[in-house]
Amino acid sequence: MKVEINGGQAFAHLQVELAPGESIVTESNAMSSMDANIDLTAQLNGGLVRGLLRKYLGGETLFISRFSNNTQEPRSLYLVQPTPGDIRCVDIDENGLFLQGGAFLACTPEVKLGVKWAGIVSFLAGEGLFKLYAHGNGKLWYGAYGALVDKEVDGEYIVDTSHLVAWQPGMELKLQLAGGLFSSIFSGEGLVTRIEGNGKITIQSRSLSGLGSWLNPKF
Amino acid sequence: MYNLILTGKLEPGTNPRDALAGLAKLLKVDDAKAREIVRNAPVCIRRNTDAAMAERVVAAMKAIGIRIQLEPVAAAPAADGLAGTGVGTGVGTGVGTGEVASTAGAANAVSVAKTTNSAASAKPARPEQPSTSLKVIAGGKPAAANPVDKAQTPDSQQTAQAPHTPAAPESFKGFRYQLSGQPDYCFISVEIPAGETIKVEASAMASMTTNMLMKTRAKGGLSRFMSGESVFINEFTADTVPGEIGIAPGSPGDVKHLYLDNEEVFLQNSAFVASGMGVVAESKWQGFTKGFFSGESLFLIRCSGQGDLWFNTYGAMIEIDVAGDYVVDTGNIVGFTSGLDYDIQSVGGYKSLFFSGEGLVCRFRGHGKVWIQTRSVPAFASWANWYRPVKKK
Structure with a gap:
């Protein structure tokens, strides 16, 4: 399988070439165009009940798509994400990777996708009840709004809740107020995530709430 | 042989104050001196130390929660x-x-x-x-x-x-900083030495070390309120040890850094992102004729003093050295230096004002710099406005 990330940082997309017999799993409606004889099968995203829970409480889709090339020739397709922004490819191993809801774009079939309960506090912070957990051996592509910036967490670190995209397991996430009560209400920062442990996190360099607060006064 | 580098980082869970007290005791100096050493981190505290000694120092420092980095030295x-x-x-x-x-x-x-x-x-x-x-x-x-x-x-x-x-x-x-994600979604990481403070636009903080303390202040008062911006600004102070803060501006676009050395720069209302404490940012009434027609708002932000200043654009940024006269569409101005005078005009009579779509422009005179953005916010707003959901009654 050959996958290229094209389109620059602002409007990144994937160009996928499937060799005969290969397939790729994607978020539903991620496909923008493809060769006509690639087969699409929709599959439930982790069981019906969990899938429904995720759809209505976690802001994720109920189905994920599987594109297979059952012909004798290489075939290609293009995958896009809904937000403007960057896409990144990561190698997934047994340690796995956590993704914020909505960040997942595509993965090779060997990667197992699961959901983990993120806690009621996460839901209150507007981040959904579930987080995606990917593990196995393969490649995964995820994207976000804005550029993707890596941070090495060594001990503890604070991230604005709407900027966190991906993080390695073994770190604990806690929600806290950004400052005192007054500051937290009027600063525009509100709740922040405190990350404890050692590992790598990825944040997006823009957030939808930031866009809103910039644009709304202009209307 | 090793050099021992005090990184300025603490072991997780260490209270910075305890660590400082411990360091002062260990080095047999007073608290103020210890604070100064940490403030200067990373700093080499011992050179050409043999392995056994280095290990002892690292262990002792670790016990009080301070991290030491070993750096191998050629014999x-x-x-x-x-x-x-x-x-x-x-x-x-x-x-x-x-x-x-x-x-x-x-x-x-x-x-x-x-x-x-x-x-x-x-x-x-x-x-x-x-x-x-x-x-x-x-x-x-x-x-x-x-x-x-x-x-x-x-x-x-x-x-x-x-x-x-x-x-x-x-x-x-100024502060050491790094820009990433340029030019589309520029992200700023600033290293703040211990005890120093940075001013950041409300809700622009994206990430920070845990020793950064936030304080919220009212700023600009009435003018900011009238233009719909947040009337608050946040100050982040690195408590006890050096810290780091990641800043994400709201609009998609680029970021420009300037070091003001008792200079003056005028910025469009929403362009301000962050500054050092030596920079005074205040809203300046542009007057009705200049302000009302300039598309963005009745106020500019005047930044003066000494220190770092970061401002952002919507779209890419172009820097123009103006000598003489220069014309910029009002929606594309990001900022300009104080050596320039300007007024608002229509490009070609009143007919073109209403029908050409070019409308009003800003004509600069004098010597200085103008920063323009390659997209206009009012144009984006009027384009996006058609697609905003309408509340049903």
């Missing part, structure tokens, strides 16, 4: 080839001083560059040995360059003849 002073004076390319940020301990000639040499604006005397144990090379890095840019690479570039060889250039920390200006 012989083989560091001649490393005496590179790398001149960075920081834009308008001045040049800081850095110090690289004598290192093995290998590519994995750890470079410890230090830039602070406090006196060099605060650094303990800095013998001027022949094997000690000095490295100058740009204050505004990260010390990403590996010393070996620096030494190989021809222009750094020319400037490498003075390894004993006296360190002049006074010449360092």
Whole structure:
């Protein structure tokens, strides 16, 4: 399988070439165009009940798509994400990777996708009840709004809740107020995530709430 | 042999105050001195130490919660080839001083560059040995360059003849910072020395170290309120140890950094992102004729004083040196320097004002710089406005 990330940082997309017999799993409606004889099968995203829970409480889709090339020739397709922004490819191993809801774009079939309960506090912070957990051996592509910036967490670190995209397991996430009560209400920062442990996190360099607060006064 | 570098980082779960007290006790200095040492971190606290001694110091420091980094040293002073004076390319940020301990000639040499604006005397144990090379890095840019690479570039060889250039920390200006995600979604990471403070636009903080304390202040008052911006601004202070903050502006676009040295820059209302504490940012009434027609708002932000200033654009940024007259569409102005006078005009009579779509422009006169953005916010707003959901009654 050959996958290229094209389109620059602002409007990144994937160009996928499937060799005969290969397939790729994607978020539903991620496909923008493809060769006509690639087969699409929709599959439930982790069981019906969990899938429904995720759809209505976690802001994720109920189905994920599987594109297979059952012909004798290489075939290609293009995958896009809904937000403007960057896409990144990561190698997934047994340690796995956590993704914020909505960040997942595509993965090779060997990667197992699961959901983990993120806690009621996460839901209150507007981040959904579930987080995606990917593990196995393969490649995964995820994207976000804005550029993707890596941070090495060594001990503890604070991230604005709407900027966190991906993080390695073994770190604990806690929600806290950004400052005192007054500051937290009027600063525009509100709740922040405190990350404890050692590992790598990825944040997006823009957030939808930031866009809103910039644009709304202009209307 | 090792050099011991105090990184300024703490072990997880350590109270910074306890760590400082412990450090003061360990080094047999008073609290103020210990604070100064940490403030200057990363700093080399001991040179050419053997492995056993190094291990003891690391263990002792770890016990009080302070992290020490070991840096291998070549036994012989083989560091001649490393005496590179790398001149960075920081834009308008001045040049800081850095110090690289004598290192093995290998590519994995750890470079410890230090830039602070406090006196060099605060650094303990800095013998001027022949094997000690000095490295100058740009204050505004990260010390990403590996010393070996620096030494190989021809222009750094020319400037490498003075390894004993006296360190002049006074010449360092501003905070060290790094821009990533340019040009579409620029992200700013700023390193804040202990005790220093940075002003950041409300809700622009994206990430920070846990020792950054936030304080919210009202700013600009009525004018900000009227223009729909947040009337608050946040101040982040690095408590006790150096910290780091990641800043994400709201609009998609680029970021420009300036170091103001008692200069004045005018910014469009929403362009301000962050500044050092020496910069005074205040809203300035533009007057009805200038302000009302300039598309954005009745107010400009006047930034003056001394310190770092970061501002952002919507779209890409173009910097224009103006000498004489220059015309900019009102929606595309980001900022301009104070040497310029301006007024608002229509491009070609009133007919074109209503029908050409060009409408009003800003005509600058004099000498100075104008920064423009390649997209206009009012144009975006009017384009997006059609697609905004309508509330059903």
